[in-house]
Amino acid sequence: MHPFFYFSDEMKNLIRTAFALSLITIFYNIAEGIISVYFGISDDALALLGFGVDSFVEVISGIGIAHMILRMKYSKVETRDAFEKTALRITGTAFYLLTFGLIVGSVLNIINDVKPESTLPGIIIAGISILTMYWLMTSKLKVGKALNSDAIIADANCTKTCFYLSFILLAASGLYELFNIAYFDILGSVGIAYFAFKEGREAFEKAKSGNLLCSCEHDSVPVERLAEKNN
Numbered sequence: 177m178h179p180f181f182y183f184s185d186e187m188k189n190l191i192r193t194a195f196a197l198s199l200i201t202i203f204y205n206i207a208e209g210i211i212s213v214y215f216g217i218s219d220d221a222l223a224l225l226g227f228g229v230d231s232f233v234e235v236i237s238g239i240g241i242a243h244m245i246l247r248m249k250y251s252k253v254e255t256r257d258a259f260e261k262t263a264l265r266i267t268g269t270a271f272y273l274l275t276f277g278l279i280v281g282s283v284l285n286i287i288n289d290v291k292p293e294s295t296l297p298g299i300i301i302a303g304i305s306i307l308t309m310y311w312l313m314t315s316k317l318k319v320g321k322a323l324n325s326d327a328i329i330a331d332a333n334c335t336k337t338c339f340y341l342s343f344i345l346l347a348a349s350g351l352y353e354l355f356n357i358a359y360f361d362i363l364g365s366v367g368i369a370y371f372a373f374k375e376g377r378e379a380f381e382k383a384k385s386g387n388l389l390c391s392c393e394h395d396s397v398p399v400e401r402l403a404e405k406n407n
Contacts, residue, residue: 187323191248194319195326198242201312201335202361205231205238206247208305215297220290223348223364224298226278227341230372233270234338236263237379241331253327264383271376278369291358298349305342326388338371341371 181355212228215221240256240263256264275343284290313335320328348364351357 179288181286182289189322190319191245194248194325195242195245195322197312197316197319198238198245199231199332202235202238202242204308204312209235209302211297212301215301217319219293219295219297221295221298221349221361222278222285222290222346223293223361223368224295224301226274226281226365226368227298227301227345229274229277230271230338230341231270233267233274233372233375236270237267237334239263240267241327244327248251248323248325248327253388255356255384256388261383261386264379268376268379268383271372271379275369275373277375278365278372282365282369285358285362285365289358292352292361295349295361298345299353302346302349304343306339309339309342313339321324321386330388337375341368344371346366 177327207282209228209231212231214228216223216225230359240260243259243263244253244256247257313332316328316332316335319325319328344364344367348360348367351360352364
């Protein structure tokens with residue numbers, strides 16, 4: 177065990193920063209989810225609605241990450257504990273449900289010829305999300321490297337998915353606003369569904385193995401553990 181009070185002031189500040197970043201991620205996704213779902217429903221914008229639901233699912237994952245960082249105060253983090261594995265299973269299930277809902281919604285929108293009233297909110301939300309996710313991604317990576325923490329570096333790498341989703345929403349919303357063709361919104365929905373399915377599968381794989389790494393980073397060079405740096 178490595179009690180928090182044995183850490184240097186620099187290490188303590190880094191862990192506090194990592195925890196603050198995890199809280200920012202959680203509360204930002206809650207706000208983003210509420211706004212996106214509201215405008216997605218009111219404007220019949222399926223891509224924006226899916227993006228909003230995805231944000232709510234990310235909150236569950238974020239809670240697991242926050243819990244993991246709290247554990248770093250007391251011991252080295254090499255694998256996920258029971259709480260984090262449960263959070264991952266719930267996250268994976270929610271992502272699969274989102275995938276199913278978006279595919280069904282896309283088909284129904286095609287059959288019923290449903291077109292969004294406007295995708296301007298999607299453009300604005302995507303723009304804000306791109307900037308926010310980029311800042312969170314780089315900040316987490318900086319802290320993770322400073323702590324030599326697999327857990328935080330993995331979280332930073334997985335934040336890339338939200339970053340990519342923001343570009344999909346921006347492209348789908350922007351193209352629809354320019355050309356008023358419903359298929360752009362539907363294609364955006366399918367793109368989000370693809371990433372949701374991928375995240376769901378990844379969540380179950382991580383829950384099963386207890387691995388800290390994001391699957392997109394399995395080929396990365398392993399970094400040293402937090403506790404090893406502190407010895």
